[in-house]
Amino acid sequence: MVTRVARKVAGLVATLLATSFVIFGAAYAAPGDPVTFLAGGKENLTPEYLAAIRAQYHLDDPFLVQYLRWLGDAVTGDLGRSLKYNDQVGDLLTARVPTTLGLVAYAAVLFVVFGVALGVLAAVRGGRTDAAVVAGTTFATSVPPFVAATALISLFGVQLGWFPVGGGGSLWHLTLPAITLALGALAIISRVTRQAMVEQRELDHVTVARASGLSERLIVVRHVFRGALGPIVTMCGLVTAGLLAGTVTVESAFQLSGVGTLLVGAINTHDFPVTQAVLLLMVTAYIAVTTLVELVQPLIDPRARSRS
Amino acid sequence: MLLEIRNLTIEAGGNRPILRDVALSVARGEVVGLVGESGSGKSTIARAVLRLLPQNAAARGQVLVEGQDVLSLDDGGLRSLRAATVSMIYQDPRSSLNPVRRIGDFLTERMVHTLGRGRKEARGRALELLAAVGMRDPELRMRQYPHELSGGMLQRVVIAAALAADPALLLADEATSALDVTTQAETLALLRGVQAERELGMLFITHDLHLAAAYCDRIYVLYAGTVVESRPASALFADPRHPYTAGLLACTPELGDPRPIKPIPGRPPSLDDAFAGCPFAPRCAHAVAACASSPPPSVAVEGGSAACHLIKEEAPAC
Numbered sequence: 001m002v003t004r005v006a007r008k009v010a011g012l013v014a015t016l017l018a019t020s021f022v023i024f025g026a027a028y029a030a031p032g033d034p035v036t037f038l039a040g041g042k043e044n045l046t047p048e049y050l051a052a053i054r055a056q057y058h059l060d061d062p063f064l065v066q067y068l069r070w071l072g073d074a075v076t077g078d079l080g081r082s083l084k085y086n087d088q089v090g091d092l093l094t095a096r097v098p099t100t101l102g103l104v105a106y107a108a109v110l111f112v113v114f115g116v117a118l119g120v121l122a123a124v125r126g127g128r129t130d131a132a133v134v135a136g137t138t139f140a141t142s143v144p145p146f147v148a149a150t151a152l153i154s155l156f157g158v159q160l161g162w163f164p165v166g167g168g169g170s171l172w173h174l175t176l177p178a179i180t181l182a183l184g185a186l187a188i189i190s191r192v193t194r195q196a197m198v199e200q201r202e203l204d205h206v207t208v209a210r211a212s213g214l215s216e217r218l219i220v221v222r223h224v225f226r227g228a229l230g231p232i233v234t235m236c237g238l239v240t241a242g243l244l245a246g247t248v249t250v251e252s253a254f255q256l257s258g259v260g261t262l263l264v265g266a267i268n269t270h271d272f273p274v275t276q277a278v279l280l281l282m283v284t285a286y287i288a289v290t291t292l293v294e295l296v297q298p299l300i301d302p303r304a305r306s307r308s
Numbered sequence: 309m310l311l312e313i314r315n316l317t318i319e320a321g322g323n324r325p326i327l328r329d330v331a332l333s334v335a336r337g338e339v340v341g342l343v344g345e346s347g348s349g350k351s352t353i354a355r356a357v358l359r360l361l362p363q364n365a366a367a368r369g370q371v372l373v374e375g376q377d378v379l380s381l382d383d384g385g386l387r388s389l390r391a392a393t394v395s396m397i398y399q400d401p402r403s404s405l406n407p408v409r410r411i412g413d414f415l416t417e418r419m420v421h422t423l424g425r426g427r428k429e430a431r432g433r434a435l436e437l438l439a440a441v442g443m444r445d446p447e448l449r450m451r452q453y454p455h456e457l458s459g460g461m462l463q464r465v466v467i468a469a470a471l472a473a474d475p476a477l478l479l480a481d482e483a484t485s486a487l488d489v490t491t492q493a494e495t496l497a498l499l500r501g502v503q504a505e506r507e508l509g510m511l512f513i514t515h516d517l518h519l520a521a522a523y524c525d526r527i528y529v530l531y532a533g534t535v536v537e538s539r540p541a542s543a544l545f546a547d548p549r550h551p552y553t554a555g556l557l558a559c560t561p562e563l564g565d566p567r568p569i570k571p572i573p574g575r576p577p578s579l580d581d582a583f584a585g586c587p588f589a590p591r592c593a594h595a596v597a598a599c600a601s602s603p604p605p606s607v608a609v610e611g612g613s614a615a616c617h618l619i620k621e622e623a624p625a626c
Contacts, residue, residue, distance in 0.1 A: 204403040211358050212469070213391025213422040222417070223406055301408055302453040 012287060019283045020074070024067050027272045035059060074280070080273035084266070089277045092262065097281070099174075100247050100258035106171070106178035108240045111185040116232060118186070119193025123201070124220055133190060141187035149180045149253035165254075177254045181247065185239045192235040196228035203227070230300050237293030244289070245282040309372070310336045310477055310509040311357065316369035318352060318533075320362055322579030326352050327533045330369075334477065337507040339500070341524030341541065343517045343556070345576040349533040350513045354479040357511070358390055373477065391422035395470035397499075399482035401462035405454040412450035415469050423473060437468035441498060460491035464498065471502060478503065478510045485514065496523060517556045521545035526612070529553050532577045532587035539612030549614040552588045586617065594618055 035050050035057075054060040058069060073080060079089035115137075122133040143151075156176060157165035163176050197220075200206065206223050214222070248260035259278055266274035298305040311334040319325040327349045334340045344350050355361055356371055359378050371378040373393060381389060398404045405414050415434035419425045425433075431450070438446035441464040454462060463483070470478060480499060484492040500523070503510050514520050520527050521541045528538040529552065537550040548554040555572040574591040577583070586592070589599035596617065604615045 204398065204400065205406045207360060208396075208398060208404045209406070209417070211360055211390055211396050212418040212473075213387040213389070214417065215387065215422070218421055222409075222421075226408060227406065303407060303455050 008291070012291065015287055016280075016284065017071075020071060020280055021067065023276055023279045023283070024070060025063075027276050028063060028066070030270075070276070074277075079277040082266075082271055082274050084269045084271040084274070089273050092274060093259070093277060093281060096257055096259050096262050099256055100244070100251070100260060102171075103174055103177055103181065103247055103250070103256065103258060104240065104243045106174050107181035107185070107243060108236070110178055110182035111189055111239070112236050114182070115186050115189025115236075116193050119190035119232075120197065120220075120225065122190065122194040123197035123224075130194070133194070137187035137190045140183045141185075143183065145180050145184060145249045146253055148183055149177070149250060152176045152180060153254075173254075173256075177250045177256060180250050180253070181243060185243070188239060189232075189235060193228065193232050196231040197224050200224045200227035230297065233296060233300060234293055237289055237296075241286040241289035244285045309333050310338075310374060311511065312370075312372040313353070313356075314370040314372070316353070316356060316367065316371060318349075318356065318361065318365055318367045320365040320579075323582040324577075324579060325533055326365070326579065327356070330530075330533070330535055332528055332535065332538070334509040334511055336476065336509050337504075338526070339503060339510045339512055339524045341520030341527040342511060342513045342530060343515065343520045343527055344530035345515060347576050347578065348530040350515075350530055351481055352533075353530075354396060354481045354511060354513055357477075357479060358394055358396060359386055387422060391418055392473045393475055394477045394479065395473065395475040396479040396481060397463075397466055397470050397483040400486045401459060401466045402454065404466050405462065407454050409453075410450065411452050411454065411457070411465055414454075414465065415450070415472060418469065418472050433472065434468070437471055438465070440471070440502070441465075441468045442494075443468070459487055460494065463487060463491070463495050467495070467498060467502070471506070474506070476509060478508050479513070480510060481513045482515070483512075485516075517553070518545075518560055529556070532581075532583070534587060534615065535606075536588065536616070537609075537612070537614040539609065539614070543611045547610070549609045549619055550588075550616050551592050551594050551618070553614075555591075586615075 035053050051060075058066060061069070070080070077090065079093070081087070082089055082092060085092060118133045118137060122130040140148075153165050153176065156162045164173050165176075201224050206219060206227075209219050209223050210216075246260075247258055248264055250256070251258040251260040252264070259281065262274065263278040263282075265271070266278065311332070313330055313332040316327055316330040316332075317325050318327040330349075330353065332340070332342070332353065342350050342353060352361070356367060357373065357378060359371075359381070361367060367379050369379075373389060376385070376389070378386070378389060405411070412431065412434060415437065416427065416430035419430035419433060420427055434450065435446045438449055443449055443461065443464055449457070449461075449465070457465070467483075478499075483499065484495045487495060496519075499510070502508070512520065512524055517527075517529070521544060524541050526538065527541050527544050528535050529544075529550065530536070531552050537544065537548070537553045539549075544553060545557070548557055552572070555570070558567075558570040559572065561569045572591055577587060577590075581587075583589070583603075585598070585600045585602050586595070586604045589595045592599065598617045602617075604617045606613045606615045607619045609619060
């Protein structure tokens with residue numbers, strides 16, 4: 001058990017190191033020299049002044065030295081200073097992470113509840129219900145998020161006035177953005193649920209349960225859904241992890257100041273410390289969610305317990 | 309009669325019915341063998357007794373369990389029949405159990421969820437049953453998962469679960485075919501033991517005619533969905549009357565018997581093969597012109613009946 005956990009942690013650290021290197025390298029190789037932004041106006045672009053800035057920001061060090069310095073600071077919690085806002089990157093993130101996390105969590109609750117419910121409905125009822133669920137969720141997913149956002153804003157925000165049209169701060173504000181985000185995941189979750197349940201339903205032990213006189217409802221709950229839980233949980237986890245890095249459109253559409261908008265702004269202004277920190281945060285969140293999913297699997301399937 | 313099947317015909321889309329005009333009966337305390345090649349409709353008969361037929365299947369005739377027609381029962385009646393009167397044991401014990409639930413869950417599920425007994429009572433009963441089927445350390449087994457047990461142990465668990473509701477009729481569908489020889493022998497002995505002790509009726513389905521002849525009181529031989537011969541096991545074994553039965557017996561080599569092994573030529577018919585006459589005629593060495601044109605009537609022979617044009621009606625033996 002101890003070695004298993006140790007191996008797991010070592011793997012996570014290695015993954016994070018590798019991604020941090022890639023992220024840092026990508027920012028380094030990106031076109032555009034941050035010095036020109038740091039210098040300010042055109043009148044400042046004298047060789048002496050540029051050299052001074054390079055020295056101040058350690059931009060003239062070799063790549064590896066820069067990387068290691070950044071990594072060392074990041075490990076101790078110092079993510080650097082934003083070139084644009086001149087604030088600590090850590091502070092910028094702390095201000096914006098709660099909004100994005102709240103948004104993703106809200107959306108996750110929505111698509112898990114409705115996606116799984118629709119999938120179960122499609123599997124159990126079959127026929128027309130199945131076709132309606134497939135058509136409806138496919139439609140919901142194929143609508144681009146900015147279109148869905150606009151439609152939701154104009155209907156529920158402007159015409160009916162049930163929800164605020166933008167800004168963050170409360171669950172109330174996050175409802176329309178979370179719905180927009182969840183719509184994109186509905187089709188895949190309901191389809192995976194339906195497929196896993198249909199596969200489980202064909203298994204012999206389900207027939208055995210039916211032959212022992214169990215009611216259909218109990219067969220679905222105790223055997224079919226229980227057996228389908230593994231793939232459903234995995235898929236929900238992966239989709240949630242994906243959403244963490246995909247909130248940009250929704251955040252811009254609803255003027256939420258979350259991590260997504262921060263990232264886009266940082267990329268546009270060549271604000272490397274912020275870009276690197278946000279990307280690293282997204283990767284970390286993704287790894288955390290997928291690891292959690294992996295850790296939950298043995299609880300769902302006892303066979304996974306003895307294998308590992 | 310505990311189980312009586314009359315004129316059962318089941319169609320499911322093929323060129324011929326899966327079962328045609330099957331008549332079969334099992335009395336209390338009797339072990340009845342049902343023998344045939346794969347695809348002959350053996351399992352369909354067992355499934356019909358529990359009305360576990362495919363969605364597209366249409367059944368005609370009667371399947372009477374303790375006088376009730378299973379085919380016309382309402383949902384509640386069907387559930388209580390499945391829960392309390394008839395139990396089925398399947399070929400592969402490993403696929404009969406839900407892999408993510410404990411053995412204890414499997415054993416108590418029927419008692420708790422369909423018969424409405426208390427959990428504690430069901431647990432006590434499950435422990436008794438595990439001990440009765442010869443499982444050591446039943447407390448531990450209750451907590452284990454199916455993948456932690458061997459095939460032989462799992463088949464014992466399945467048998468214990470089948471006995472949970474004190475059924476009157478056991479359907480054993482190739483219950484020992486997937487087990488190795490020693491486990492098979494143990495399981496057969498165990499089944500016979502509980503059957504005799506509880507005076508259960510048992511329908512023992514197998515493809516092994518020799519096993520059936522040694523194990524059962526009476527035997528039905530099934531070919532392409534029709535019963536071709538039904539007689540007491542000893543009579544059938546000593547003097548098979550239908551050419552198919554004789555062919556099945558001649559398929560197995562015997563020690564100290566120099567006769568050559570004679571496989572039956574050809575393949576068992578599929579659901580796409582339709583027959584105007586006797587379904588076995590294309591593979592039968594003794595076929596005459598009449599065999600291909602009209603279905604053979606069932607003729608009374610010593611102890612039972614056989615369906616073959618070549619058999620002349622006999623006076624019942626006194």
